Amino acid sequence: MKYFPSWIRVPFVFFIIFAAVEFFIDSGEKPAFMEYPVVLLFLFLVLLILIAIEAIIGALENIMLHKLDEEAKARFLAKKEHTYKFTWITNLYKKLAGGKPIEEEGEIILDHNYDGIKELDNNLPPWWLYGFYASIIFGAIYLLRFHVFDGANQYDELATELAQAKIDIEAYKKTAKNLVDVNTVTLLTDAADLSAGKTIFETNCVACHMADGGGGIGPNLTDKYWILGGDIKGVFKTVSEGGRSGKGMIAWKQQLKPLEMAQVSSYVLTFQGTTPANPKVAEGDIWENDNVKIETTTIEIDTTITN
Structure with a gap:
């Protein structure tokens, strides 16, 4: 987590804890923190603890900076700034784009010349190739799943959901007697x-x-x-x-x-x-x-x- 600033770390960790609470506590249709006030209090305390931890870390960094000489302080701040710039994202983008730097484009210029317009012999970018291969794999699985093995399609899912909805409605009507009409009324013996x-x-x-x-x-x-x-x-x-x-x-x-x-x-x-x-x-x-x-x-x- 040292590669991320505190304004990202705190919401991220809090969200993970919040998701875990919602997963492990069965609170019905409402979120757990709305159904149980104690859960809301717990999440509030967790948020305060996370903020306090970040404040302590910041204070310790300031104390450490005061003890460093100017050169070491400059190196530390430069490294911290470099870390927070997310250089790994830039590097990942370059790998997925797969293009040559402008300085090296002379190596891949083709002999074609159209009124002064030249063409580069770039390879297809990796992101495109990966997406293309993934679509082939998806197409093969889809073909086998739905056209060879006759898997359930959207119409089957709709029919299943409608059938379940009818069952649920009938079950609800049994407990909601005021929904009775001339077609559903039964002789009451209670x-x-x-x-x-x-x-x-x-x-x-x-x-x-x-x-x-x-x-x-x-x-x-x-x-x-x-x-x-x-x-x-x-x-x-x-x-x-x-x-x-x-x-x-x-x-x-x-x-x-x-x-x-x-x-x-x-x-x-x-x-x-x-x-x-x-x-x-x-x-x-x-x-x-x-x-x-x-x-x-x-x-x-x-x-x-x-x-």
């Missing part, structure tokens, strides 16, 4: 959900359906007859969108959350098979096993022809 559904029913529905579900203004909820469907999806849709136009129940989707509609719909289905005090006459069609079965009456017609 006691807490049914209790919440009962509260919603008693608050909003008993005026039309009675507390025991026997029906009044609204239809009987205890029999097998349903006007708009008697499964959880049908009941949820009826609660959400409302009943028949002009004479049915209002749409509750503006007043109730999706989870609340799922809860009250599940509670409504618990009335099936119960005996209300004053059941209303059946309306609609028989609903069994999620299939609508319409009762029909067979009328026998006398087809005897009298002469």
Whole structure:
């Protein structure tokens, strides 16, 4: 590190320590120093220590300079300045460029002369050759990987990510019940959900359906007859969108959350098979096993022809 000045050493070392902290501490989506204040304090102390070390090094150098004679001091400062100029970068650039110094160009001048313009016989620069060779190696590996061994391409990766996204969305929906809709709603059987559904029913529905579900203004909820469907999806849709136009129940989707509609719909289905005090006459069609079965009456017609 002696080849780098302090304004490079301090940020570099601090970044290495910061990266190590982030790597070894699982802090979820937020950086570790935001999730844990102690980590922020630790990083702050590390930064102070690094600055203190650089200050001490600078102070020691100043003390040493005072003890040197003028000639030794000049040599030391010249060497330090030379070090901080990053001569290794300049040397590396010269090697990668591969060109001849101007003083030696006479050795590679070609005989061509175009109106006084001469041409140099320079070799291709090493950086170009290395890049060219690297592209050949990359092309060969790419050809084998994707065209010979049928490796996964971008379309395959996209399909995999989309499939995983669907799985993640479904898993999230299971914990985010308020995202439920008529296509994803399922019958809730948990006691807490049914209790919440009962509260919603008693608050909003008993005026039309009675507390025991026997029906009044609204239809009987205890029999097998349903006007708009008697499964959880049908009941949820009826609660959400409302009943028949002009004479049915209002749409509750503006007043109730999706989870609340799922809860009250599940509670409504618990009335099936119960005996209300004053059941209303059946309306609609028989609903069994999620299939609508319409009762029909067979009328026998006398087809005897009298002469």
